[in-house]
Amino acid sequence: MRAVMMYGPGDVRIDDVDPPTLTRPTDAIIRVTDTCICGSDLWPYRGFNTGSTPARMGHEYLGVVEQVGDAVTDVAVGDHVVGSFVASDNTCEICQAGYQSRCRHQVMMGGIGTQAEQALIPWADGTLVKIPAERTPAQNASLLAASDVLGTGWFAAVAAEAGPGKTVAVVGDGAVGLLGVLAARELGAERIIAMSRHADRQELARRFGATDVVAERGAEGVARVKEMTGGYGAHSVIEAVGTDEAMQQAIDSTRPGGHIGFVGVSHDVHLDGAKLFGATVHLHGGPAPVRRFLPQLVESIMQDEIDPGIVFDLALPLDEAAEGYRAMDQRTATKVRLTF
Amino acid sequence: MRAVMMYGPGDVRIDDVDPPTLTRPTDAIIRVTDTCICGSDLWPYRGFNTGSTPARMGHEYLGVVEQVGDAVTDVAVGDHVVGSFVASDNTCEICQAGYQSRCRHQVMMGGIGTQAEQALIPWADGTLVKIPAERTPAQNASLLAASDVLGTGWFAAVAAEAGPGKTVAVVGDGAVGLLGVLAARELGAERIIAMSRHADRQELARRFGATDVVAERGAEGVARVKEMTGGYGAHSVIEAVGTDEAMQQAIDSTRPGGHIGFVGVSHDVHLDGAKLFGATVHLHGGPAPVRRFLPQLVESIMQDEIDPGIVFDLALPLDEAAEGYRAMDQRTATKVRLTF
Structure with a gap:
């Protein structure tokens, strides 16, 4: 599958990588339908926080569930979903107190990389929130915004x-x-x-x-x-x-x-x-416990009460991700969607 | 009147100084009946935060009102009172929100010095809380504790x-x-x-x-x-x-x-x-808005519901304040009262 990779500061490419496979019974795999570039993705792009490279990128996503592990009960193949940048079990004391971004079992989605055609979602039941399959383009953009920003x-x-x-x-x-x-x-x-x-x-x-x-x-x-x-x-x-x-x-x-x-x-x-x-x-x-707010945000968006999706001012095909990073880095775009 | 003065690190003396005089119509002057040494008094004693010396010391107090300015309406001569380490008008937006320690007109009592026989109390109506004249020694010690610790x-x-x-x-x-x-x-x-x-x-x-x-x-x-x-x-x-x-x-x-x-x-x-x-x-x-809590603390103390006064484990006459500082510095005492 195609995935955005950062080879180093200013060097973003599209690689063909192995698709994800289920590793735990609590995992799901989604086909990513919508993703985008985050302001925080610019830190490594600008030479800060560089880990090992090439690195998978992206942590914002809407998708359709393609596979679920045996222990997954709340989402099923075919469900449309949104999740945040941290996978969380949503059951530990920290999650229950509303701090899912610091879940005892947290997995940072940025390490998995959702600027790709598919993505592994750890703790699928805790992480994913269902969204309607039928949605307007404006609602769709707003749901993608709900994922992080x-x-x-x-x-x-x-x-x-x-x-x-x-x-x-x-x-x-x-x-x-x-x-x-x-x-x-x-x-x-x-x-x-x-x-x-x-x-x-x-x-x-x-x-x-x-x-x-x-x-x-x-x-x-x-x-x-x-x-x-x-x-x-x-x-x-x-x-x-x-x-x-x-x-x-x-x-x-x-x-x-x-x-x-x-x-x-x-x-x-x-x-x-x-x-x-x-x-x-x-x-x-700190890292926002977006999962706490997702259900109410999905509801408000589907009722057309809020329109956060208008922060996206540029949409590019995944293959042109490098141009998207450049636009955000140079502030010619506020927030860039990547399309499939 | 007698007052505790710090001449430098480790150098605490009793001086004879001019008694306070009313400077604004919102001031009061109290005869200090009870005061004590604070852990924060040890910072300059140990050579930190040394301002100009010799410096007046002390910011905890019970007292009896001796004089009031023309604009003071809530306390009268003869009232027994407690106040905190910050004088505050108790009417500005910050005070009304419960942050009297950051009152727009705040005056730090430590700059005035309550380890003395008398003390000027700015913003007397906002600063002072009345206490009963009749109180047990235990209640008295607890009320003094309410002033700061x-x-x-x-x-x-x-x-x-x-x-x-x-x-x-x-x-x-x-x-x-x-x-x-x-x-x-x-x-x-x-x-x-x-x-x-x-x-x-x-x-x-x-x-x-x-x-x-x-x-x-x-x-x-x-x-x-x-x-x-x-x-x-x-x-x-x-x-x-x-x-x-x-x-x-x-x-x-x-x-x-x-x-x-x-x-x-x-x-x-x-x-x-x-x-x-x-x-x-x-x-x-930050600096605690003690004034916010004083009315309820006075109430609890006078009902014998709490006994914070037992933190005082040494009482010395004002003239022996130097010994009190030494005891707290060397941790042979937790909290020292100074008596008159």
């Missing part, structure tokens, strides 16, 4: 305790930040400040519910947010970048007692304990 | 979301950690693991409600907590030390999705963003 933005907004009466600031205007805006709106936030310098992303942020846009960054961005909040800072801040600058900006923009939801994969972020002590904020984040 | 331990337990069904680990066996144990018990925690190597403090921890004691520290301490929690880690962890080792131990002892309440004043604590991202815990702490 929507689910991650949603977790960030929940972690930041976005809700009625709250002012929410969103640091980061990638797909996750933009969908954090959408989530904050859905959670009832009163005011949503999108931090963005790019006109196209500012526009999308407004479409998703941003009430204000702040183009300034760093200390100037912080000063603007404070100005807009009576000097106190935002109640809730979403950090969706992963750099030290973004994290410091998030902390500085939050009022004492406020909440930060951070979901940008951390790179060279260093927090000074004394600063954090003085800030008196709530800090929560 | 109980209130801080309580905040830590609330920040760590200690409650029914939860396993709470407490890092730090000073007065704050020990009263964090008491708070966790009062909040209904199922299991409370006190981390302590000192027999006398272990005993006090058990008296306050610890169900288990772990003497190991660092990685070994973490391993013990994991062993006791099915490999997952504690739901709630209180960090009441302020060192990097203690904070790392707290993070490592917490299960994914769990909560850390950190109240040890941070010294050389450095958090790696990638580690924190991977941990997926909730982190909340």
Whole structure:
């Protein structure tokens, strides 16, 4: 089968690889019908976090179940499904508490690679959520967004305790930040400040519910947010970048007692304990337990209540994945779908 | 009036200083009836955080109101009162949200110094909570504890979301950690693991409600907590030390999705963003908004429901404050009261 492989920074190719085989009775194999490129895929593309190469890529997916192991009972061959970037049993204490991304038996789907024609899904019963076979193209795109960027933005907004009466600031205007805006709106936030310098992303942020846009960054961005909040800072801040600058900006923009939801994969972020002590904020984040939110997100999408799929602004055949990586790296696209 | 002064590391003296005078209409002046030495007073005593010297010391107090400014309406001359280590207006948005320690008009009482015969109390209406004039010696000691160490331990337990069904680990066996144990018990925690190597403090921890004691520290301490929690880690962890080792131990002892309440004043604590991202815990702490909890703590103490005052294991006349600092520094006393 064809699969996207990263040979090194900037070097993405399509290889013909062995198709997956069931290894455990709890596994399933899906035919991938939809996949996409994630902002986090750009880290190795840019030379960070490079493991052994060539590496399989991708962790977002919709698919149709093709095979199931003997112990799989909740999904069957032919079911249409969505899953998140972490396979989880959904039964351990951590999963039951809503942290499936840290399941005792977690398997990172990025190591398996869903930018491919087929994919092994460990813990199929725990990982997969059924979706209707009949869906509009817009619903389809939105379900694919739910697999990671929507689910991650949603977790960030929940972690930041976005809700009625709250002012929410969103640091980061990638797909996750933009969908954090959408989530904050859905959670009832009163005011949503999108931090963005790019006109196209500012526009999308407004479409998703941003009430204000702040183009300034760093200390100037912080000063603007404070100005807009009576000097106190935002109640809730979403950090969706992963750099030290973004994290410091998030902390500085939050009022004492406020909440930060951070979901940008951390790179060279260093927090000074004394600063954090003085800030008196709530800090929560990490790999988003998207699985917690998937059932409700699938429901909202199929009811056409939310349209996260519009973050995809480029679709390319799988064979042209390299062009997709390039477009996201150079910011000529926000989020790229790969089609089959 | 007599006041404790720190002239430099290890150099504590009693000086005769000018008594306070009202400077704003919202001020009060109290005659200090009870004060004590805080673990955080040991930082400058040990040569950390030394500001200009000689410095006034102390931020814990019970007292009787002697003078009030024209704008003070809620306390009157002759009232017996308790306050916390931060004076706060109790009306700004931050105070109203329960973060009086970060009040827009906050004044740190440590800069004023309550290890003295009298003390100026800024924002008297917001800062002071009335206590009965009639109280037993045990109640009196407990009310003095409420001024900081109980209130801080309580905040830590609330920040760590200690409650029914939860396993709470407490890092730090000073007065704050020990009263964090008491708070966790009062909040209904199922299991409370006190981390302590000192027999006398272990005993006090058990008296306050610890169900288990772990003497190991660092990685070994973490391993013990994991062993006791099915490999997952504690739901709630209180960090009441302020060192990097203690904070790392707290993070490592917490299960994914769990909560850390950190109240040890941070010294050389450095958090790696990638580690924190991977941990997926909730982190909340800082200077405790003791004022939030004071009314309920006064009530519980006057009903003899809790007895935090037993953390005081040495009482000395104000003139012997230097001996009190020495005893706490050398750990021959957990918490020292200064009497008048």
